[in-house]
Amino acid sequence: MTTTAEHVDSGKAARKRVPRSGHARWLPPVDRPDPVAVLERQGRDRLPELLxxxxxxxxxxxxxFLRGAAAVMxxxxxxxxxxxxxxxxxGDAHLLNFGVYASPERSxxxxxxxxxxxxxxxxxxDVKRLAASVAVAARENGHPAHRAHRAVRETxxxxxxxxxxxxxxxxxTVWYERVDAAGLLPLVRPARQPRHLGSSLTRARRRTSLQALGKLTEVVDGRRRIIHDPPLLEPAGAGDAASLRKIFSDYRSTLPEERRLLLDRYRFADAARKVVGVGSVGTRCFLVLLTGRGAGDPLFLQIKEARKAILEDHLPSGPYLHPGHRVVAGQRLLQAAGDIFLGWMTGPQGRAFYGRQLRDVKGVADVAGMNPxxxxxxxxxxxxALARAHARSGDRIAIAAYLGTADTFDRAVADFALCYADQTDADHAALGAAVVAGVVPAAPGV
Structure with a gap:
């Protein structure tokens, strides 16, 4: 077994490969891929009408733009x-990919x-992706450069x-570590300021399948159906609905035994195609309505296409052949407590999918409304929170030794993040120019 001292030596040896101060640099290489071309390549196997x-x-x-351009970064x-x-x-650790959710114990x-x-x-x-998102958000919120730099350093x-x-x-102890949302308010709410996160937690508690029932469904001819709200939410065609019914046995087999029993107590009621997020738009995603003890006992599942990870082109192969298995295994490893209906399946044409609850007391912060x-x-x-997730799967002792007690790494990544914010501005402008020139089609405001 590797000793603590050997873990520490491993971390300090990494400083020779990449000095902590070396993370400050960002100069785009002369052969840097065109960001619009990267996005277009991603879209080749997506639903063209949604691009x-x-x-x-x-x-x-x-x-x-940064949210949707994970492949570029x-x-x-x-x-x-x-x-x-x-x-x-x-793999995509920007600010809006953090949030609150309910554990199986309802914490x-x-x-x-x-x-x-x-x-x-x-x-x-992951750290640089998060840092860049803080820098871009700060700039977008009108914060001066020195406040943006400080926010990234603190991150x-x-x-x-x-x-x-x-x-x-x-x-x-590390495995059981969690960030309890109930204790967050003193950490994120400065004195004499509105209860910004408090309102987010209140909204999150309301986001349940029962709340979604009233918002996302209606009764048609005496039967509960998902509403028609094109192009963001459209009833699944007969072929898609039949396929979803068929792949449920595949999905069910990836759940623990007790969750299979629970799932078996629900019946398939309806399905719809749903547009989600920014970077995910164009991938195949379905909303499935299941009912338990009557119409007032709903379960909404999101069945989302799992594709090759953007990092796979740049790193050694991983252990998972099925992209849905990769997503589920990664989530189970990184999250302190996972969705009880998290599982994966194979759909038509051999496409990979994974499933989870659509709403289970989930919420995100309003980053656009944050002052410095x-x-x-x-x-x-x-x-x-990111450190807690990384500590479960990596050599936390080596990483800690690499980072050290000084703020050298903090300042270097902050320098990088502000430079990368400039790059994001330029890439965003390039996409806008491509839209104006008719190279790519855009539907703003949808």
Whole structure:
């Protein structure tokens, strides 16, 4: 068994490969791929009628572009030297991919909440993705450069101090670690400011399948049906509905035995195609309505296409042949407590999917409404949560030794993040120009 001293030596050896101060640099290489071309390649196997919605959402702002351009940033990070200290990455750890949700025990937790791109890779790639999102959000909210830099430093410091604390703990203690949302308000709400996160927690508690029943369904000819709200929510065609019924046995087999029994108590009522997110627009996603003891006992499942992770082009192959299995395994590893209906399946044409509850007391913060103090505190919270996730799968002792007690890494990543915010502005402008020139179609405001 590797000793603690050997783990520490491994982390310090990584400083020779990539000095902590070396993370400050971002200079786009002369052969950097065109960001619009990267996005177009991603869209080749997506539903073409939905791509204008994706581009329309991404042109809305630099932050919206960053959300949808995870593949662009992955290629940029892959072109830089990396530490070799690997963890299970979220793969898309921007600010809006953190939020609150209910554990199976009904506690409200704060954690990562999107795992479509999860893959094993260098820990700093997630940290830099998060840091860049803080810098872009700060700029978009009108914060001066020095406040943006400070917010990013605090975000990275939150990660560094948390991973160093976790490095001192035992394996089971780290595994049981969680960020309880009930204790978050003192961390993120400065004195004499509105209860910003408090309102988010209140909204999250209301986001349940029962609430979705009233919002997303209607009674037609005496039967409960998902509403028709094109192009964002459309009834599944007869072929799609039949396929969803068929693949449920595949999905069911990936659930633990007790969850299979629970799922068997529901019956299939209706299905619809749903448009979700920004970067995911164009992938196949379905909303499935199941009913238990009558119409007032609903369960909404989201069945979402799982594709090759954006990081797979830049890193060694992973252990999962099925993309849905990759997503589910990554989520189970990274989240402190997972959705009880998380499972994977294979659909028509061999396409991979994964399933989870659509709404189970989930909510995200309103980043666009954050002043400098709130963004700083929220970024630090996200950094802390990211460290908890990484500590479950990577060598936390080596990472802690690499980061050290000084703020060298924090400042370097903050410098990188502000430079990458400039890059995001330029890439966002390039997409806007491509839309104006008719190279890509866009449907703004959808």
């Amino acid at each position: 204008p919605i994706r581009y329309g959402r991404m042109t809305a702002s630099p932050f919206a 992955a290629a940029d990070l892959a072109g830089q030297p990396h530490t070799g200290l690997t963890v299970q990455l979220c 409200l937790l704060f954690d990562l909440n999107d795992f479509d791109e999860t893959f094993r890779g260098p820990f700093e790639w 990275v410091a939150g990660y560094r101090t948390a991973i160093r604390r976790l490095a001192r703990l035992g394996e089971l 103090n709130r963004l700083l505190a929220y970024g630090r919270l996200c950094g802390t």
